Amino acid sequence: MSRFESILTNIVAHSALPLDAYETAVDRYQGFGKWLERDDSPLKDNDIHAFPQGSFALGTAVSPVNPADSYDLDFAFKFRKDVSIDTHTQKQIKLMLERELELYRLHTGIAEPLEEKHRCWRLLYPSFHLDIVPCIPAHEKQRSLLVASMESIGTATEEAQSIASLAVLITDNESATFEQIDRNWLVSNPDGYARWFAARSQNLNSVYSAEAFVEAVPYFSQSTNLQRVIQLLKRHRDVMFKLEPDSKPISVIITTIAAQAYQPAQSLEQTLEMAMAGLRSFIGSNVHVLRNPVDPNENFADRWDDPRYADLQLKQNFHNWVIQLGKDIDWACPVTTDAKKRYLHRYLGGCHVPNHSPQLHR
Structure with missing residues (x-):
């Protein structure tokens, strides 16, 4: 060498998020997941699928340069049943998640109030926060458009279809139709991007489960x-x-x-x-x-x-x-x-x- x-x-070892910080983030993410499984959850019939996105999903998280700064774990909160763009507004879906997060915050004694962002809710802990993005599966027409778009840049049809099947529609309170029933939601595909990245990175340790209620945060013991x-x-x-x-x-x-x-x-x-x-x-x-x-x-x-x-x-x-x-x-x-x-x-x-x-x- x-x-x-x-x-x-040596610099990578110094820069990567420490194991204890990773474990803290995962523990808090899983804690909310367990809360959702309770019998009296108002979302128990919505077939929720929660999954990490961003640097935790990609295995590229770094520790803050200033140890006093906060770090975060982003995850998507997907409603897979009884919620659609034809039955709910973006605002309604975001409020459904807010109510559950507020109940969880009060139950666990989290001092800081929920913080609303344009596309997510932020749950604040000391030196750490969870950003939770409410979403629903993309509809068939949107998935077809994604397939055609990926094919236009050379992506094989089978791969494009597999990636497009993971696409979601997300809420955005800056949207002109945020409070209206409307089919023009923002499209996002963090799960599809994570799979694309894993293929580029040739990381065979990446595991995804579209069936999981709360998907595990990947741990890359060998990056x-x-x-x-x-x-x-x-x-x-x-x-x-x-x-x-x-x-x-x-x-x-x-x-x-x-x-x-x-x-x-x-x-x-x-x-x-x-x-x-x-x-x-x-x-x-x-x-x-x-x-x-x-x-x-x-x-x-x-x-x-x-x-x-x-x-x-x-x-x-x-x-x-x-x-x-x-x-x-x-x-x-x-x-x-x-x-x-x-x-x-x-x-x-x-x-x-x-x-x-x-x-x-x-």
């Missing part, structure tokens, strides 16, 4: 090189934007570009080189669009051109981050001095080291 590979391995490199990239981003977290590149863009660039590799160093090539190619094209591989009609970079986020300079900050990441890696590799080792740990890993390496960061 090269010195650079060894340092990268792939792709998962670990994405953790490295996210940690570098978090260090660079520690004082401006709202302006930082979002994880799904980093994850998608790295996964699309990935080919089976024997080392973290090789995988990092592929990810860097993908990131540099993307900013070199100067585009404003990154298609969701499981819903090509969705643009992960849609906020880059949204006037509401103009002051955050999201596109420019993404480009700045990729350029800075490349400078940091290019300067520090090969690792020939202790100063370079400290530099890597400081700006790629966020570790506390003496501050006498070159100041490339803004």
